Amino acid sequence: MPLTTAPDPRSTGISAAILRLLLPYHRTTDHAPATAEAFRHQRRRIDGFVHDGEPVVFTLPGFPCKSPNPAKVLGHLPDQGERLSLTFLQSLCMDIERIYAPGARVVICSDGHVFGDLIGVPDDHIDAYSDELRAVIRALDLHHLSVFDLRDVLGDLPHDTQRARVHDQYAPTLEALRAEVRADAHMLALYRGITRFLVEDTADFTGTRSALQRECRKRAYGVIQRSRAWGALIAEHHPRAVRLSIHPQPVGAAKFGIRLLDAPDAWTTPWHSAALRDPDGRWTLMPRARAERLGRLVHRNGRPSHFEGAETRAAVNRWRA
Numbered sequence: 001m002p003l004t005t006a007p008d009p010r011s012t013g014i015s016a017a018i019l020r021l022l023l024p025y026h027r028t029t030d031h032a033p034a035t036a037e038a039f040r041h042q043r044r045r046i047d048g049f050v051h052d053g054e055p056v057v058f059t060l061p062g063f064p065c066k067s068p069n070p071a072k073v074l075g076h077l078p079d080q081g082e083r084l085s086l087t088f089l090q091s092l093c094m095d096i097e098r099i100y101a102p103g104a105r106v107v108i109c110s111d112g113h114v115f116g117d118l119i120g121v122p123d124d125h126i127d128a129y130s131d132e133l134r135a136v137i138r139a140l141d142l143h144h145l146s147v148f149d150l151r152d153v154l155g156d157l158p159h160d161t162q163r164a165r166v167h168d169q170y171a172p173t174l175e176a177l178r179a180e181v182r183a184d185a186h187m188l189a190l191y192r193g194i195t196r197f198l199v200e201d202t203a204d205f206t207g208t209r210s211a212l213q214r215e216c217r218k219r220a221y222g223v224i225q226r227s228r229a230w231g232a233l234i235a236e237h238h239p240r241a242v243r244l245s246i247h248p249q250p251v252g253a254a255k256f257g258i259r260l261l262d263a264p265d266a267w268t269t270p271w272h273s274a275a276l277r278d279p280d281g282r283w284t285l286m287p288r289a290r291a292e293r294l295g296r297l298v299h300r301n302g303r304p305s306h307f308e309g310a311e312t313r314a315a316v317n318r319w320r321a
Contacts, residue, residue: 014100015046021095027248027257027266034251041254045242056104059238062246064112065121065129067272069203071289074274076125078132080306081270085260086142093144110149113159114230118222123159170229186250193267195220261285275306
């Protein structure tokens with residue numbers, strides 16, 4: 001009869017406590033609240049680090065680049081939305097350190113170059129965005145965070161060559177992906193959400209609205225293919241890590257969706273919006289065009305940073321409704 005190893009109650013208890021720290025920030029479209037016990041995949045990963053007495057490593061694909069639509073963002077470089085989000089991730093790691101001495105770290109897997117040709121953002125803007133992320137992390141001493149991108153894997157190869165290599169090696173076929181979207185409600189929601197973002201982010205299309213939607217539906221499949229490819233590459237380079245996601249995820253999924261800042265819906269991110277602070281000091285993400293109507297623009301180090309709202313939180317909530 002094969003020998004079995006009983007779970008370490010201490011490790012399991014610490015893992016559950018770490019998950020409970022994450023739960024208030026779970027980004028999901030599910031309505032019922034979930035307990036730590038519902039996230040068995042994440043608990044197994046965290047258990048492995050705790051059992052070995054090592055820092056828990058989280059990987060978070062995201063922070064790619066700013067939206068190319070000037071009605072949504074303040075420019076092509078990180079601003080207060082990113083600073084707040086990075087600071088939040090640092091504070092989450094520090095909270096984990098208070099209950100588990102080895103602590104945690106987050107590897108931000110900046111994926112702008114993976115999608116640049118599909119989302120209409122120049123590669124030099126993506127480089128500048130990723131470089132500035134690293135500069136912000138250094139300047140704010142966010143020592144629990146690091147940035148990983150295609151340059152860490154494929155060096156100085158031309159960006160188109162990098163994209164082609166990752167796609168060819170890791171991406172699922174278009175036929176398989178279409179079948180999955182037809183069969184799975186979560187995948188359908190993801191496909192529709194990405195299509196919506198592509199439509200909103202296209203600022204210079206000269207054709208009809210229906211033609212734009214057709215083109216964006218096609219590009220959405222490409223974005224999901226590349227996203228899958230990037231996820232497989234990350235898993236290869238960080239095989240033990242706990243996978244976070246900026247997209248909503250169902251309870252119990254292999255990825256844990258995480259909300260970085262307050263926003264009007266589960267899909268809004270700092271790179272698709274601007275940050276507004278209300279008179280009570282609370283922050284909300286929203287499109288730049290709307291934030292301009294609720295507050296005044298604030299510059300930091302000579303660059304647009306965020307908006308300071310003269311309106312009360314009640315007024316912001318009325319806009320959100």
